[in-house]
Amino acid sequence: MIKLSALCNIVVVLKVALATGTLAHANEPHVNSQAQLPLAFRCGATRHRSAVAGSPTPEPLSFKLVDHYPHRNNAFSQGLIFHQGYIYESTGLYGQSMLARYPLGQLTPDTSQTLDDKYFGEGLAMVDDEFVVLTWKSGDVLRYRLTQNTTDATTQSDSQSQANTFELTATQQIESEGWGLTSNGTSLVSSDGSSALTFRNLETLKPEKKIIVRVMDRPVKHLNELEWANGCIMANIWGSDTVVLIDPTDGQVRYTIDLASLAKRERNDQANVTNGIAYRHDNGNVLVTGKNWQHIYELELSNAAQ
């Protein structure tokens, strides 16, 4: 296992110039159709031209904290997604696990579904109109669909008229523990606490490819919550405040983000580890939080070239 302190030391002292580009990844869902956004990071075949083959040194990304929003401090955050103004969040712990939706900026979910007590909720991904929720050790994967309430809104209060539900549409099985989950619209990618990422069929969840995530040839264990953005797979590392951005073509960590300053803000009796990454395809910013944190933070990422 890589020593996280060593990783941080490595990434902090090294700077690599990176030019900006335009948002373009054909396989990504929810691609921004508005202005072309300057990118602080990019992976895959279209990644930055200065990147070198082999085992590159990760580039540390810096960030500007552009906003913060409320987050339920009893939400043991596992999976985080942003879609059309809403946060979708899966949470863990036996007897408390839940899938919830709430408008970014509001504390209270307008839609939620508790998981059976036998489940410890884990990662979350959106596939078309379905929400796929991992569970920790059961091997079960739960698929939900958001069902719009058909009640006549004119006869109901605001809260009642917005009472949609998450309907369980399928329970599937995978062969490993479930930790993090994300999708680029072509594959689902899951983590299991090891250094491996497993690419899965969107519908059957059958494994199709596995990569080992490395920093300069050293495997990175404890990959947790995931988020696909600009061809990179962003990952929390359980037990650390470091987010790594992984190139899915070879498993190499291309960039890192140090969230220690945000974790320090949240340090209190309830707050747990950094976990939860959601990419905003509408403005290119990244939303991050942690288990039982009181806030979701919106970050504008930048690199040495900006």
Ligand SMILES: [Ca+2]
């Ligand atoms: Ca995510």
